Amino acid sequence: MAIPVNQSKYRCFLNESGVTITTTRLITPSHNLEWANITSAGISKSANPIAALLLRRKQMFLLKVSEKTGGAPLIVFETEDAELVKRLKTAMNEASAAAKS
Numbered sequence: 001m002a003i004p005v006n007q008s009k010y011r012c013f014l015n016e017s018g019v020t021i022t023t024t025r026l027i028t029p030s031h032n033l034e035w036a037n038i039t040s041a042g043i044s045k046s047a048n049p050i051a052a053l054l055l056r057r058k059q060m061f062l063l064k065v066s067e068k069t070g071g072a073p074l075i076v077f078e079t080e081d082a083e084l085v086k087r088l089k090t091a092m093n094e095a096s097a098a099a100k101s
Helices: 049-054 082-100
Strands: 012-016 019-022 025-027 032-034 038-045 061-067 074-079
Touching: 012 082, 019 082, 038 082, 061 082, 074 082
Parallel strands: none
Antiparallel strands: 012 019, 019 025, 025 032, 038 061, 061 074
């Protein structure tokens, strides 16, 4: 018998624009990471908003993660879509809460 998606240990919280967030993994077009190996994950705005303004470009958002192996944070995904960023943050929070329970 199949386990309902919302009750699965490996629940998918987001699968959109090439990003998949589950209880155990963060998958982007360029990376496939296990949450167990990630020490922090967050979304920040690009480093130079003035250049974006002068070039008449939208603000770029960067999904960055730090792994247990150390080293500099990795940029694993970029987007200009502020609404997608909200859904990414929500999915990451839900995945974190589900992993703790």
